[in-house]
Amino acid sequence: MPEWYGSFGGAYVPETLVPALKALEEAWRTARRDPAFKAELARLSREWGGRPTPLYFAENLTREIGGAQIYLKREDLVHGGAHKFNNALGQALLAKRLGKTRLIAETGAGQHGVATAMVGAKLALRTEVYMGSVDMERQKPNVLRMRLLGATVRPVDHGAKTLKEAINEAFRDWITNVQTTYYLIGSAVGPHPFPSIVSDFQSVIGKEILRQSKQAWGGHPDLVVACVGGGSNAIGTFQPMLRTPVKLLGVEAGGSGSSLAVGSASLTKGRPGVLQGMRTYLLQDAEGQVLETESIAAGLDYAGVGPEHAFLKESGRVEYTSVTDREALDAFHRLCRAEGILPALEPSHALAEAMRRARDLPKTARIVVTLSGRGDKDLEVVAQHAPPG
Amino acid sequence: MPHLGETLAARRRSKQSSLLVYMMAGSVPEERFLSTVDALKTAGVTGLELGFPFSDPMAEGPVIQQAATDALRQGFHWPDLLRLLSACSQRLPCAVMTYLNPVLQRGEARAFEEMHGAGGSALILPDLPVEAAGPFRALRRKEKVDTVLLASPATTPDRLSLLVRRTEGFLYLVSRYGTTGAGEGTTPSTQGKEGDLGPLIARAHELRPDLPVLVGFGVRSREDVERHRTSGADGVIVGSAVQTRLSAGRSPEEIGAFVASLLG
Numbered sequence: 279m280p281e282w283y284g285s286f287g288g289a290y291v292p293e294t295l296v297p298a299l300k301a302l303e304e305a306w307r308t309a310r311r312d313p314a315f316k317a318e319l320a321r322l323s324r325e326w327g328g329r330p331t332p333l334y335f336a337e338n339l340t341r342e343i344g345g346a347q348i349y350l351k352r353e354d355l356v357h358g359g360a361h362k363f364n365n366a367l368g369q370a371l372l373a374k375r376l377g378k379t380r381l382i383a384e385t386g387a388g389q390h391g392v393a394t395a396m397v398g399a400k401l402a403l404r405t406e407v408y409m410g411s412v413d414m415e416r417q418k419p420n421v422l423r424m425r426l427l428g429a430t431v432r433p434v435d436h437g438a439k440t441l442k443e444a445i446n447e448a449f450r451d452w453i454t455n456v457q458t459t460y461y462l463i464g465s466a467v468g469p470h471p472f473p474s475i476v477s478d479f480q481s482v483i484g485k486e487i488l489r490q491s492k493q494a495w496g497g498h499p500d501l502v503v504a505c506v507g508g509g510s511n512a513i514g515t516f517q518p519m520l521r522t523p524v525k526l527l528g529v530e531a532g533g534s535g536s537s538l539a540v541g542s543a544s545l546t547k548g549r550p551g552v553l554q555g556m557r558t559y560l561l562q563d564a565e566g567q568v569l570e571t572e573s574i575a576a577g578l579d580y581a582g583v584g585p586e587h588a589f590l591k592e593s594g595r596v597e598y599t600s601v602t603d604r605e606a607l608d609a610f611h612r613l614c615r616a617e618g619i620l621p622a623l624e625p626s627h628a629l630a631e632a633m634r635r636a637r638d639l640p641k642t643a644r645i646v647v648t649l650s651g652r653g654d655k656d657l658e659v660v661a662q663h664a665p666p667g
Numbered sequence: 668m669p670h671l672g673e674t675l676a677a678r679r680r681s682k683q684s685s686l687l688v689y690m691m692a693g694s695v696p697e698e699r700f701l702s703t704v705d706a707l708k709t710a711g712v713t714g715l716e717l718g719f720p721f722s723d724p725m726a727e728g729p730v731i732q733q734a735a736t737d738a739l740r741q742g743f744h745w746p747d748l749l750r751l752l753s754a755c756s757q758r759l760p761c762a763v764m765t766y767l768n769p770v771l772q773r774g775e776a777r778a779f780e781e782m783h784g785a786g787g788s789a790l791i792l793p794d795l796p797v798e799a800a801g802p803f804r805a806l807r808r809k810e811k812v813d814t815v816l817l818a819s820p821a822t823t824p825d826r827l828s829l830l831v832r833r834t835e836g837f838l839y840l841v842s843r844y845g846t847t848g849a850g851e852g853t854t855p856s857t858q859g860k861e862g863d864l865g866p867l868i869a870r871a872h873e874l875r876p877d878l879p880v881l882v883g884f885g886v887r888s889r890e891d892v893e894r895h896r897t898s899g900a901d902g903v904i905v906g907s908a909v910q911t912r913l914s915a916g917r918s919p920e921e922i923g924a925f926v927a928s929l930l931g
Contacts, residue, residue, distance in 0.1 A: 288799065289796060289798075290767055290794045290795065290796060290799065291725075291794060291796065292725065292726045292793050292794060292817065292819070292841075293793075293796070293816075293817045293818055293819045293821070293822060293830075293841065294819040294820075294821045294841060294844060295821075296796065296821070296822070296826065297821050297822070297823055297826075298821070436732065436736065437722070437723075437736075442723065446723055446724075446725055449725050450725065450726075450727075450728075450846045453725075453726065453844065453845060453846055454844055454845040454846065455844070456821065456844060457844065551768045551771060551772060552766075552767045552768045552771060552794070553723060553768060554723065554725065555725075555794070560768075562768070562772070564772070565744060565745055565769055565772055565773070566721075566768040566769040566770075566771065566772030566773070567720075567721065567722040567739060567769070568722040568723055568768075
């Protein structure tokens, strides 16, 4: 389990958290080799979570675009409506193993909060979720879902009141209550060993894609596309394919797209620094103060990114680009109408870029887009923007 | 002004207890900040920790968080810190306390050179683990700026001996599980459990008899100061209790009187 991805990663945390991180690393090291742990994770993923998710050929969309074939990895069909389930379940089982009685989590779009609330209910762990008040406002349905599932939602009211501030507050809670509490981090970010653990639990996405594409057409996809905020669905998708010839593409949020705005595109517009326990690409000013970000997709609205993505960018193995709010909205509407699928705004970014690339590729090429979640949570945001003409 | 680490070591040798005060640079106008430093000096404070604001201060409670936000909103920058540090270090031995990223973006070597030039003699970074402190420690030979490491009640015996060996100037012992300040937080139990610090302090002194050990986080009353002294600490660090008064507009005299009351 790597602590460093090239010069990225590490564990830059206050001393109080060091023993907890070491205990977590040890617990994961033994759990991942424990057949009973793996069997329990597999059983709950299947029976409770609905895995494996389909690899779906978007025939109508493909015909409309008129280029490469577009397939969707349907993580929107996982229990709870997003890939966040894969990680929340795995880490909650680790929390049990560590004898913790309380789960805390941060959430941006609310999908990770919902997933944590679900596993908290299922495994009888008291659950508290930190969420920026701006995000609570724009992702109301998920706030309600968390509460119905028995979790306490704690509003975070400083800074931009979005994901980064929620993570800070969750860390402060963890520093205070580390003896009883497990911090179930929702993306492949934070100090070691979180990025590796999250990447491992999410790699089920990429493994299934490889297996399913072999069954469907006897080979690999040519191009695989995923959206990147913290980057957990993307790293879970890419991780099993790093040693294959598949071309990998991560799509960040470009925000409003104005020339002055940085959006939330840490990899395409940031530079290396240390935030929230990790060395990675950050959107920051000249003195290292972290900038406030903006994106229509709460789940991508973050100034940092998982350290493995920072490494994959520098090594050149994965290409990263960004897509604006408007382009993501257009892709959202297009998928609704063409396929009868209502995607979340986060993977709508990946979809927008995939459609653009499909036009320039031959009809024999195959693109897989990880559709990381469903869009029910986004109805209000989408309604506030004019549909395409 | 004398070097902070050397001052603390001398006071340990002569069995005098020390008290450091933390205040966020840039959180109030410079003139009032410096008058407060004068009052602290009169009150008998040993040294000063100047906070440099960071946008994401993970280990701070609400008082210091708000002070950082205030400073950043007023456009407080690194050159402003150096100017303030120059003025403060003529009054009291000074450390700078901030987070890793602002120092990395300045460049470690350049930041050390500048802090030294402004009379600073220590740097405290709560998110710098001992494993990553090497490059900072290497700079001490040139600039004589100590890299102070932090220990906590969660620190295991093995790790404590590593921290004690590697820290410079003094060991900053965090009093308890939790963030800075005294239980005025938004998290459910910001008033974290205080650890039994006596054995940790004794062990640190056994490993390095010359090393001053100072206790911080949540120190706000005469009782707190007495308790930590009794457990063997060479001194305490008072942050949020002073900052909350500074931010509320209390006069330098009032703040000086408060700190004097802690010293007894």
